[in-house]
Amino acid sequence: MNKTFTMTIKKVFLSILLFFSGLVVAFSQEAADSASAQPAKKPLEKSPFESGIFMDYQTVNVTPAKTLEFILQHRFGNIQSGIKDIYGLWGASNIRLGLNFTPIKNLMIGIGTTKNYMVQDLQVKYTFLHQRKGGCPLTIAYYGDLGLDTKTSNTGYGMDYKFSDRFSWYHEFMFARRFCKMFSMQIGLSYSHFNKVDTTVTNGVAPTNDVASFSLLGRLKVSPQSSVILSFEQPIVVNYDPAFVVKYPNHWLSIKSGVAPYQNVSLGWEISTSTHTFQIFMSCANGIVPQYVTAKNNTGSFWNGYILFGFNLTRLWSF
Numbered sequence: 001m002n003k004t005f006t007m008t009i010k011k012v013f014l015s016i017l018l019f020f021s022g023l024v025v026a027f028s029q030e031a032a033d034s035a036s037a038q039p040a041k042k043p044l045e046k047s048p049f050e051s052g053i054f055m056d057y058q059t060v061n062v063t064p065a066k067t068l069e070f071i072l073q074h075r076f077g078n079i080q081s082g083i084k085d086i087y088g089l090w091g092a093s094n095i096r097l098g099l100n101f102t103p104i105k106n107l108m109i110g111i112g113t114t115k116n117y118m119v120q121d122l123q124v125k126y127t128f129l130h131q132r133k134g135g136c137p138l139t140i141a142y143y144g145d146l147g148l149d150t151k152t153s154n155t156g157y158g159m160d161y162k163f164s165d166r167f168s169w170y171h172e173f174m175f176a177r178r179f180c181k182m183f184s185m186q187i188g189l190s191y192s193h194f195n196k197v198d199t200t201v202t203n204g205v206a207p208t209n210d211v212a213s214f215s216l217l218g219r220l221k222v223s224p225q226s227s228v229i230l231s232f233e234q235p236i237v238v239n240y241d242p243a244f245v246v247k248y249p250n251h252w253l254s255i256k257s258g259v260a261p262y263q264n265v266s267l268g269w270e271i272s273t274s275t276h277t278f279q280i281f282m283s284c285a286n287g288i289v290p291q292y293v294t295a296k297n298n299t300g301s302f303w304n305g306y307i308l309f310g311f312n313l314t315r316l317w318s319f
Contacts, residue, residue, distance in 0.1 A: 042135030048176040048184035050272035055281045056293045060141035060176040062127045065105045066319045071098040073288050075310040096288040118151035119289050145170040147289050157196050165196035170291040188215040192291035210238040211295040227270045235261040265302040279312040
């Protein structure tokens with residue numbers, strides 16, 4: 001009887017095993033048929049931009065995996081002093097030195113140090129969707145930056161100072177499209193936050209801890225290596241107090257100096273090769289770290305002649 005029982009158990013076990021083996025084969029065949037039925041992915045469109053930086057802003061572009069990028073960004077003084085300082089050439093300048101590395105495809109991480117406020121920053125960029133020929137119409141990326149102000153004294157942050165007061169944050173989603181061989185555009189939606197700001201800078205009225213922003217970038221190629229580049233940014237201070245809104249109802253048109261960030265307009269020329277990018281341009285933002293470009297651009301308006309010259313230089317090494 002034990003023998004019969006054992007044989008029965010074996011038959012049941014073998015039946016169950018054969019049943020599930022059949023299911024596995026069936027599902028595998030169905031998956032293979034489904035995969036073969038799916039159309040092949042559309043070919044990738046060429047990147048909308050030659051570089052990951054675009055005057056004062058970032059683009060969706062990420063260098064290939066295992067690439068190291070050195071960045072030099074320089075802003076001269078504004079031109080309003082005229083010939084006295086050679087239109088800002090010898091004026092108060094700002095400079096940033098940075099290194100970016102792409103450890104895996106579509107992911108960039110970087111560090112940098114900036115003269116103004118002695119800001120040390122960490123940044124990350126990830127491109128998670130690419131424009132394809134006859135397929136996806138956009139390239140979409142996320143960019144984030146964490147800044148640390150190491151220059152302002154503890155007393156500059158007022159009472160109840162904490163080390164975390166020195167941090168600032170920047171987040172941006174970028175949507176870009178290459179319309180043709182000559183023309184590309186990008187729309188950016190960003191949010192800047194400063195853990196603590198000096199209210200005396202804004203006359204005690206409206207400290208700008210939080211600023212949302214809309215930016216528009218455009219590039220027109222005029223030769224295989226050269227392009228005309230243009231950008232516009234409209235900041236929107238999120239944390240206005242009611243008194244400020246009443247006093248400055250049209251703050252985006254007429255802003256009292258030092259109260260809220262101005263629009264930033266930049267126009268320049270870009271020269272690119274396989275390993276170098278050089279951009280020379282005019283702008284009205286003296287900041288370089290993105291949250292300072294957006295939220296701290298309260299010195300003067302581009303439309304009122306507050307203009308400064310700047311340049312960016314990048315160099316790539318592949319490993």
